[in-house]
Amino acid sequence: MADKTKKVPENVSGPYYVDTECTACGLCTDDAPENFEMAESGDNAYVKKQPAGDDEKTSCESARESCPADAIGSDG
Template identity: 50%
Template sequence: MTKNKDDLGFLSIMADKNEKNEFNVPGKFYVDSQCIGCALCASTAEGLFAISDTGCAYVAKQPASDEETALCTEAMESCPVQAIGDDGE
């Protein structure tokens, strides 16, 4: 988990690319170790996120279109524990 202060000095918590789940496929979106397995991402972006046998989410497929990128972004912004990241790579 990465903690940063925003422009107003409030603490924001975001996904940590150093804590990526081992099941993520390579690419810009990832799920980190803070995942609680709520499956919101998998229902928001079906086929792009999946749930492992351990109960944690992972990126099963990186987006290949603007529509899929928008779904991944929606899942990232909706994650209750901010375990989804976009490292831009």
């Protein structure tokens, strides 16, 4: 389970976040490109925009459930 005390600094504030367990696999940035982006360092993804509307919420939830590092939280 993602840990909201370990958020990566690039996240915008709000419920969804990426934590420091991210391995930069790129799955979330493929699944929900409106909401997730890779950091300039390439070391991790982050939430660039909180989901708006049902489509983005579904994509973000799918990314959260599929993240192999369990690094996406929705309780931030």
